[in-house]
Amino acid sequence: MAEKIYWDKDIETMEHDKMVALQSERLVKQVRHVWDNVPYYRRLMEEKGVTPDDIKGVEDLHKLPFISKADLRENYPDGMLAVPKSECVRIQSTSGTTGKRVVAFYTQNDVDMWENCVARAITAAGGTKDDVLQVAYGYGLFTGGAGIHGGSHKVGCLTLPMSSGNTERQIQFMQDLGSTILCCTPSYAAYIGETVKEMGISPDELKLKAGIFGAEPWTEEMRQEIEKSLGLKAYDIYGLTETSGPGVAFECEEQTGMHINEDNFIAEIIDPDTGEVLPEGSKGELVFTSITKEAFPLLRYRTRDICILTRGKCSCGRTLVKMCKPMGRSDDMLIIKGVNVFPSQIETVLLKDFNATPNYQIVVDRVGNVDTFEIKVELSDEMFGDTIKSVSELEKKLSADIVQILGIRAKISLAEPKSIPRSEGKAVRVIDKRKLV
């Protein structure tokens, strides 16, 4: 049997008690750092009657207040920054409306820590400096491209900074440069797989051996489809901009969950309604506490992702706690074409364009492996002009505003009054026909 390869063997195979001691030491320092430098969170702590002296270790974590996306929005852009800007070397940002974006700041140490986590993921997927790693995640503010790029550099792979799109060129380089690892969203991987087939290329002709895919939910069926069409082993990866980016958790060859880099991120599962911490093995909302980040350290950040944590022996030898694939959300957020979408954002656009919120419905589906996104809007009296031109202009304006606010295009379908089914209770705003979990 080949010797198992880890990026950070000591950490990844650390005995549980030692890990808890390490986490506790880091947590205590981090709480003091946040108390001293983030007035907003200090106020939250004071309101809860907690001071840094009350936190002596991981066992006291539950005493700290939560941070949610609403807190981050309120503090846009730098209200939660814990170091002077002059010490920061980077920002990354989530997709979303202006004002609702989360801006994450990084010191050089933060970038190194993050890229190190990604390096662990690449190594777990069998990656070494002898590999050619193709980064087909978008580059820019999005953490996907930046994170994988940095991690790939750390491992020493030959890194191809393709960004997303231009699929023919992706495949061209894949063949000409002999890519061995592909990193992108699962839906893009599936799309590349289809295109490879259409171009008459057999997966055997490609040198791919592994793929690391994340940033959106994907099923076992999709995994098998991708593995077959590209001739590689597909690994999952997880992360949020709020906790750095991809690399917070990663799959090993056993593929029974993703190992969380808990020397940097303490994970908890809570009841989304009461906030109570639930025992290992329970299903609930995932919460992360960043214990090594310097610039933008969030304590007890509620991810809104629902999942289960399990400890126990993994055949890969890693002792890091595992999270299952996210099973859903505790809020109404959707991920469409890799972009976070909240139905309320649609309402904002409708209100802006029509001074009212006509009845609307979002219909999301998946055709082939691409998400389709349709917004049905019931026309009202005020919106209906007598000419095709006036109605078409309305459609175009709505379409343009949606792209501006969400960053992705939606098909706008104008509907007759009362044609969208009404419901007794809460309006059914979203019909998601995709089967993602």
Added chain:
Amino acid sequence: MTIKQISIFVENKPGRLSDVTAVLKNGGINIRAITTADSSDFGILRLIVDDTDKAIECLKTADYLVKVTNVIAVTADDKPGGMASIMKTLYKANISVEYMYSAFLNPSEVTACLILRVDSNENAIEALTDAGYKLLSADELAKF
């Protein structure tokens, strides 16, 4: 001398026209002129009826989106050149025609009826009347 035209928003789906015309039938409404304007996703049905108020009531009760526009009905000689002279008159008077269609014809008459949506009803009425054309009132069109 303008006439009320009803515009109805209709989605591009099978049966929409059938449903709309059934509503009018049930209301005992007689259509005098009709046309459709279409785009790939939806259409606008434009019509002139004998009892506009009743038609609007029936349509709104059935949840249709309805708009009323003032248009002009002008008669033309039912022979070659009949329409050309009207168009020339409007052009000389600098009047823009947004759209037009014909009304249902009475076969025993030798005149045709054109429904016009123009940019200025006032100017168009003046120009056409001065040139000797006959404009129809709502009642006259109902009986045409």
